[in-house]
Amino acid sequence: MNSYLNTHKTMSELCPRQLTSNFQRVNVGHSHDEAVILHTSEQRELDLIQLPHVQAVIYTPHTLPAWITGLGVAVRSGTFQIDRTILSCVTREMIEAWLEASISANMPSHAVRLAFQEDVLNLVDRCAALTGASHFYFRAMTDVPNRNCGYHVDTVPRRLPPWGLLRVYCGPGTEYVEPRNVISMSEFYRYLSKRNRYIRHLHEAPQEDDVGHAQILAALADLDEIPSFLHQPYERYVVPAGSIVALTHINIELHWSDHAMGLAWIHRSPMEGERRLLVSVTARQSGALRYGTLK
Numbered sequence: 001m002n003s004y005l006n007t008h009k010t011m012s013e014l015c016p017r018q019l020t021s022n023f024q025r026v027n028v029g030h031s032h033d034e035a036v037i038l039h040t041s042e043q044r045e046l047d048l049i050q051l052p053h054v055q056a057v058i059y060t061p062h063t064l065p066a067w068i069t070g071l072g073v074a075v076r077s078g079t080f081q082i083d084r085t086i087l088s089c090v091t092r093e094m095i096e097a098w099l100e101a102s103i104s105a106n107m108p109s110h111a112v113r114l115a116f117q118e119d120v121l122n123l124v125d126r127c128a129a130l131t132g133a134s135h136f137y138f139r140a141m142t143d144v145p146n147r148n149c150g151y152h153v154d155t156v157p158r159r160l161p162p163w164g165l166l167r168v169y170c171g172p173g174t175e176y177v178e179p180r181n182v183i184s185m186s187e188f189y190r191y192l193s194k195r196n197r198y199i200r201h202l203h204e205a206p207q208e209d210d211v212g213h214a215q216i217l218a219a220l221a222d223l224d225e226i227p228s229f230l231h232q233p234y235e236r237y238v239v240p241a242g243s244i245v246a247l248t249h250i251n252i253e254l255h256w257s258d259h260a261m262g263l264a265w266i267h268r269s270p271m272e273g274e275r276r277l278l279v280s281v282t283a284r285q286s287g288a289l290r291y292g293t294l295k
């Protein structure tokens with residue numbers, strides 16, 4: 001018996017089309033019911049993300065290991081923090097070196113530190129196995145939720161594998177919507193464009209213009225509270241704590257187009273709650289190496 005919690009489909013039902021080669025996922029039409037989000041308690045089923053109509057696979061273990069609980073205490077209290085870090089094109093070895101150099105002694109214990117490092121490298125190995133990549137786009141951070149990031153889809157340069165892995169170890173989980181609740185991708189992009197415009201206005205408004213800032217923030221709050229691209233605007237979901245998500249990224253050339261829903265996962269960071277710890281990894285082609293730490 002398979003372990004899908006919300007979808008009880010056979011593999012043949014899940015594979016109406018063959019996987020495509022060289023990472024070119026076919027635009028499978030605009031039907032809403034083709035796109036699905038799978039839930040599993042089997043880590044190996046994260047690989048089902050390769051199916052053309054699967055937006056995301058959410059793997060939730062039956063029980064979380066004790067070290068994640070210990071990590072959560074340290075993150076919530078602020079004793080363990082990671083600056084928002086992006087390593088834009090790195091190998092597994094470079095990520096390992098970064099972990100060695102950057103994971104501070106503020107970890108609750110050496111055992112927790114080792115378990116976290118090993119877990120992050122497992123994510124990288126899984127991404128390598130999934131995509132065949134030797135270089136990765138890697139992000140890690142502890143962050144207090146805020147309103148900066150609304151619903152969006154992650155993008156990937158053309159000809160790259162469109163799959164990434166994301167784990168929120170502790171704190172509020174990533175929010176997402178079911179594809180059947182989305183009116184259309186064009187409605188979604190209309191929403192995204194409007195929200196981006198508000199964010200731009202917020203940055204452009206003079207600092208001393210308190211009223212202007214308040215008006216834009218109120219409009220943003222409305223947009224976040226009642227997303228116009230949803231049939232049921234209050235129907236939204238949260239990835240359970242400690243889950244690993246395999247998610248589909250949209251080819252950058254299709255971003256803003258009325259593409260099939262199966263080609264990208266609509267999600268957002270939580271907007272309120274306690275400090276969280278997030279790591280994500282996506283395939284990148286080899287090339288010029290660039291490091292960056294964004295403060």
Ligand SMILES: [Fe+2]
Nearest residue numbers: 152153154267
């Ligand atoms: Fe994202």
